Amino acid sequence: TASERTFIAVKPDGVQRGLVGKIVSRFEERGYKLVAIKAVVPSRALAEEHYADLRARPFFRGLVEYMTNGKAPVVAMVWEGKDVVRQGRAMIGATNPLESSPGSIRGQYCVSVGRNIIHGSDSFESATKEIQLWFGKPGEVIDWEPANWVWTMA
Ligand code: DAT
Numbered sequence: 001t002a003s004e005r006t007f008i009a010v011k012p013d014g015v016q017r018g019l020v021g022k023i024v025s026r027f028e029e030r031g032y033k034l035v036a037i038k039a040v041v042p043s044r045a046l047a048e049e050h051y052a053d054l055r056a057r058p059f060f061r062g063l064v065e066y067m068t069n070g071k072a073p074v075v076a077m078v079w080e081g082k083d084v085v086r087q088g089r090a091m092i093g094a095t096n097p098l099e100s101s102p103g104s105i106r107g108q109y110c111v112s113v114g115r116n117i118i119h120g121s122d123s124f125e126s127a128t129k130e131i132q133l134w135f136g137k138p139g140e141v142i143d144w145e146p147a148n149w150v151w152t153m154a
Pocket residue numbers: 054059063094095113114115116118119120122
């Protein structure tokens with residue numbers, strides 16, 4: 001759809017590797033609007049709910065441990081703009097870095113599926129769920145109008 005929101009998170013490996021700024025820049029420069037951001041060490045319950053659809057997969061325990069162990073925070077964000085859910089996935093690249101195109105974020109910055117540095121919602125429905133899960137308190141997502149918005153969104 002036209003203007004929509006998606007949940008993007010730099011995972012602990014991306015934070016450890018100092019990639020937060022580069023990732024934020026890519027979304028800013030593409031023309032998207034940052035409407036929420038925070039560093040957080042998620043609780044086990046939050047991580048398990050976030051990845052609930054993967055509960056039966058063999059890597060689930062390791063995935064939750066890596067997201068929650070506090071060796072670095074997750075930098076959680078909400079980005080808004082035209083087609084940002086699908087566009088965000090395209091910018092991030094395929095889950096397995098062997099398949100992510102070299103120009104994508106994963107294709108540029110990582111080599112291992114278990115340390116693929118960034119998360120992005122895979123559908124409008126997932127985005128709605130994930131934004132509520134990570135930024136559910138009133139006022140955590142901020143409505144504002146960039147001065148140049150009309151040039152991006154016309
Ligand atoms: P994505 O993050 O691209 O939405 P996903 O939802 O299928 O991918 O999986 C969530 C995360 O789980 C993924 O980013 C990394 C981890 N993961 C997925 N498949 C994996 C595998 N085969 N081995 C280890 N980790 C895996």
